Amino acid sequence: MTMKRCLLVVIAILLISTLAFTGCTSKTTAPKTLKVGILADLSGFLSVFYIEATHDLQLTADYINEKGGVTIQGQKYNIELVIRDSKSSPDGALAAANQLIFQDQVKYAIGPIAFEGAATTPLFEQNKILHIFNTTTTSHLEIGPDWPYAFTGDDSALDFSAVLFKIGKKEFPNAKTCVMILPDDGTEPYLMPSVTPILQSMGYTILNGGKAVLYPNDMQDFSPVVSKLNSINPDIMFQPEAAPPAVYGILGGIRASGNKVVYIPTLFPGDPNNVIKAVGSDAATNFAFLNYTKDDPGYGPILKELIKRLKPDAPFFTFTLGNCLMVLTNVMEKANSLDVEKIKAKWESLDTIDSVYGTGKVGGLKTFGRRCSVTWPEPYNMTMNGKIIKDLPWIDPGPTP
Secondary structure (H helix, E strand, O other): OOHHHHHHHHHHHHHHHHHHHHHHHHHHHOOEEEEEEEEEOOOOOOHHHHHHHHHHHHHHHHHHHHOOOEEEOOEEEEEEEEEEEOOOOHHHHHHHHHHHHHHOOOOEEEOOOHHHHHHHHHHHHHOOOEEEEOOOOOOOOOOOOOOOOEEEOOOOHHHHHHHHHHHHHHHOOOOOEEEEEEEOOOOHHHHHHHHHHHHHHOOOEEOHHHOOEEEOOOOOOOHHHHHHHHHHOOOEEEEOOOOHHHHHHHHHHHHHOOOOOEEEEEOOOOOHHHHHHHHOOOOOOOEEEEOOOOOOOOOOHHHHHHHHOOOOOOOOOOOHHHHHHHHHHHHHHHHOOOOHHHHHHHHHHOOEEEEOOEEEEEEOHHHHOOOOEEEOOEOEEEEEOOEEEOOOOOEOOOOOO
């Protein structure tokens, strides 16, 4: 074989090898799809904020995908959200969970909210689906030692309560007697034993025999609750899980009766201007509430970027579902695996997780029997005599006990 022919053969071999390598590399690095199931209340009484929450969730998924997606063992994955309507009810959530598992074939799910989880958790667990609450009532019917695939990606009712109590002490130090207000959804038997020693250690006396004042989740006329609260007559009221209709109904009714008691609920979404519009400036006093506003200076870079992506007239929820998604994908990358068992084990081994809100703290061993929760500092606003007070220091609940 001549020298020239030998050279041509070598070049041909190199070209073939290069093309083969390039083709193989392209096939390996082309992004694949990572499906994540979502249970969101797109209808029913909770749709008032879950419709917007799913918009925020999609913005978060787009953000993750634009930043390169999720990388597992060198392979990139783009997130595909599979959203099902849980219809603001346990039955609706269970039907949607069945769709996600058996029709959509998902291995990971975010949702449902709190009280709906007693219906979905056994189904998810039986099928070994990693499922993440954006909030939980702390009921062991939802999440606990018997449910190894259940996690929370945002503050629970207990964590919200700890923040509300700290706000009460900071802003209204003279309040000595208190009452808890809770939805009648199974929260009280689990939450009250946890919050009672916290309140007592802070110097509060819990009225109403140490029991919470309860109301149905779908209640529209809050006059019976208002009458009950007025008869108890505490210095301060705490309401850690509250949809806007409940807050507006209770606050408006109490103030209409002439009662200026301090009232501190969660309120998502809770634009202070909307609060004043809903209840009137005369009612908007002695009122502090957990709330995210679009221009809070305490936001980290990721949340600021996500807020920029909102349409100018879009209401701002909290990116709570988006936060759960980012927690899940961050833990996946730390585990370097899509295997549910490895993701679960990695989450339980971590002390902190970074996400939309910054660095969260992993806990839950005492409360849930497992290190399965992650908590974040919470921002709050106040209205006093119809005036809005914003940009207050964020309150850290600490890790879930």
